[in-house]
Amino acid sequence: MSRYSEEHFRLRPSVSFVPLPQKGTYQFFLSDIRQSFNLAFADSTYIEILSKLDGSMPFRGMEEAYGLSGQQLAGLERLFDVLVERCAVEDWRTVAPRASDPFRRVKTFIASYIPYHAVEAVWERLSESHMVVIGAGGVGSWVVSMLAQMGIKNFTLLDDDVVKPHNLNRSLFTKGDMGTLKVQALERMLSERRKDYYAVRPVTEKLESSERLLSLLKDGLPPPRTVLINCADFPSVAHTSAIVNEAAFALNLPYIIAGGYNMHLSLVGPTIIPGETPCFHCISHGMDQLKLAEIEGAERIVKEHRNLGNLAPLAAISASFVANECLKLLLALPNLKPTMIGKRGEFNFFTKKLVLEEYKMWDECPYCARRRKHGHNYRFTC
Incomplete structure (x- = not known):
């Protein structure tokens, strides 16, 4: 038979x-x-x-x-x-x-890459994944919403700020959220969208040290399907990404530097898998080398208290790249690799062009070199 x-x-x-x-x-x-x-x-x-x-x-x-x-x-x-x-x-x-499943379109999308008989099992593991979103502002709020709309249930949200009037032009917050902690406003938004479906852990803290982040992650962390997403830009993206890099390597977790917006650009950050792809320090080193070549013989002007323009679509474009990368990470398919591995991009509002810079692993990276030396590799399974 x-x-x-x-x-x-x-x-x-x-x-x-x-x-x-x-x-x-x-x-x-x-x-x-x-x-x-x-x-x-x-x-x-x-x-x-x-x-x-x-x-x-x-x-x-x-x-x-x-x-x-x-x-x-x-x-x-x-x-x-x-x-x-x-x-x-x-x-x-x-x-x-x-036909009666609220996430039927997502499952149908997945079925384009996975045979029909495996879709439900993959979907269950995907939906039970854990997203740690650091920074719940202009990009972070969009990221949380998009991942939730995909059906992912579990979120840890880290941010100590409250919703202010100037946040409303580029985030998903509403006038009714003003004065509310951003993480609590997002928790309420998800609950109103689909009651009793999402599990949200709001952490009302600023990202200040890898030790504290490690402590938060180890508390109830459900490996291996956890992804860290850095949307925090205070005091700088470089500062917060270095902290996330430290914790990600310690726990062998993938992470995404979400990017953001800068005047007419949507910044698209890299996707990083410890020991397998260029990490934050590898990419920072590569960027430093590019900057040295670009500014040679030029005078650098420093302006304090810059007030840069922004639009909600710029934040949403960056966030959409993050959500797509998360899905590719979680599916872990050989024919659907994350797009932004070893890459950093800029989507130009005027030209509608996406320009990608590619980076390689830095031979002297204190994180990747040590990982290669000891043979530690990350395997993300769904």
């Missing part, structure tokens, strides 16, 4: 089965991810089966319905092995319960 005997296969709704000029060759076009693959069929019976594949017939019924020989049936099973692995088909009965 075939392992697919009870499966009611159909082409996924986003997949087109299209004949190509070469006889017997067909394209499977996965429109949701704009990818395709071609298969050539020597037996036209398989083409007929796929053309009528709508989930109404179980696999075991195809032998009689199409008069398949034992050899043809074995070939059909091998064909479905390929189509399942490439996310072109799904069992209708397996996916039918998603």
Whole structure:
């Protein structure tokens, strides 16, 4: 008996089965991810089966319905092995319960990269992941909202500031949040969005030391699906990122420097996996080398109390990169690597262009060199 005997296969709704000029060759076009693959069929019976594949017939019924020989049936099973692995088909009965699922669109998105039978297990692990968001302001509030909308349940939010009038132009806070601690306002926002779904731990502190961050992380930390996200820029992004780097290496956790906004630029930060990718210090060293070349022979002007312009879309663009990177980290798929590993970017408001700077691991990095020497590698599993 075939392992697919009870499966009611159909082409996924986003997949087109299209004949190509070469006889017997067909394209499977996965429109949701704009990818395709071609298969050539020597037996036209398989083409007929796929053309009528709508989930109404179980696999075991195809032998009689199409008069398949034992050899043809074995070939059909091998064909479905390929189509399942490439996310072109799904069992209708397996996916039918998603019709009433509030996160059905997220699961459908995931199903473009993971075979239908694995989606629910991956989704459960994804939703139970733990996001530690440091800084709950212009970028941080958007990051929390986007990750929550993906279905991630568990958040630790670290910020000691309250919502002020000038925060409202670029964050998700409202007039009713003014005077409320930002972390508490975000906790309330998530609760109102989906009651009793999210677990939020608000920490009303400023990020000041790696020791304190380590203490907070070790308290109830559910490894390995924890991601640190640095959205804190006081006293500087470099200062807070150095603290996060220290804690991330100590606990072997991935982290993302969220970036931010600077006048007409959305700054897109790097994604860092300890021991496997350039870390904050590697990238800082690379940036220093670039700056030395750029400012050679130029006079640097220092202006105190700068007041830079900003827009909500600039913050949201940076946050969207963070949310996408988190999803890629958590899925941990070989065909869906995080985009911002070893990269730092700027999205230009005027030109609509994203410019990426690429960095390599620094041979003398005090963190990465030590990790390589002792053979410690990070393995993020979902």
